Amino acid sequence: MTFRSHVPLAQYTTFRIGGKASLFAEAANAIDLAECYERAAQDNLPVFVFSGGSNVLFSDNGFPGLVVRLIDGGMHVGDNGRISAGAGRSLAELVSSAGEAGLSGLENLAGIPGSVGGAVRGNAGAFGTEIGDRVLSVKAFHIESGMVKEYTRAECGFEYRDSFFKQHPKYIVLSAEFRLTPSADPERLFEKAQEIRDLREEKHPQDVFSAGSFFMNPIVRDEKLRDEFRKDSGKEPKDDKLPAGWLIDQVGLRGKTIGHAKVSEAHPNYLINTGGATAEDVLTLASIVKQKVRDEVGVMLTQEVQLVGFGKA
């Protein structure tokens, strides 16, 4: 394995923000991960593992330790609608391989950036589908023992943008097996995935520097607020939640800018880097958003994006 020093991290993230990692390596499997943890132990360095970089904000000072980027991993189409993929594979490849094999169930996730492992860890979802709905089992590496354990879907503890692995960062997802619905028409699946990508582009531009939705959609039980949402959007709140973007709009922060970070005009839950934004710009903007939403509509927002290198990563 190659360990490189002082590697700029911004290039590996969709935010294009972040300082340097003291040490950087790319890992494709459990053996590589074990080597990374051994090296970090020798040099007494903390370790941060990521993959697609589409849900992280690295600090402007970078990370004073070893940053490991998970890459590759296999992809295998099995019998009875099963398909498995390595954690470092892109979610896009998983969706298209499933489609080519005539397996349906993941089309709604088309267009979500990042890796299979990142998606499993955060139970990524869109248009009513969450990746956890289709997981059969997950293999994960325990960073202290170096052991690999297989988890059933029930053991993965999938919830809205949450899982056992998010709650227990000592386990790194290595691969996942999915059970999909066989014998669908590949051409139809391809069209459906394209429709979803078009819809995403229409709802919120995907080619901006951001980490997607910055905040999770909060549970809101305040009936007055829920009614306002119904009247304004003509939609029912989903699972007790209101869209964070709608709340941010209610407090007048659409388009708010700090330095080069901006609340997206198109989708107020996207905080975007308009070019040259620092992590400090983004965090200052995020804290203004949180404070105003809390003070004016009484709702606490929690960030979905993982902050790294700010002292508590």
Ligand SMILES: Cc1cc2nc3c(=O)[nH]c(=O)nc-3n(C[C@H](O)[C@H](O)[C@H](O)COP(=O)(O)OP(=O)(O)OC[C@H]3O[C@@H](n4cnc5c(N)ncnc54)[C@H](O)[C@@H]3O)c2cc1C
């Ligand atoms: C334009 C845009 C649109 C988006 N739309 C959506 C959407 O519709 N729905 C949605 O859910 N998300 C969305 N996202 C967010 C993001 O794409 C997902 O959260 C994605 O699943 C993150 O995967 P990643 O590999 O990029 O994770 P990274 O950014 O690399 O890492 C995120 C976190 O996961 C951890 N992690 C990564 N890989 C592993 C692993 N193998 N094992 C354990 N932990 C791991 C990291 O340590 C980090 O804490 C969007 C992001 C962007 C930029």
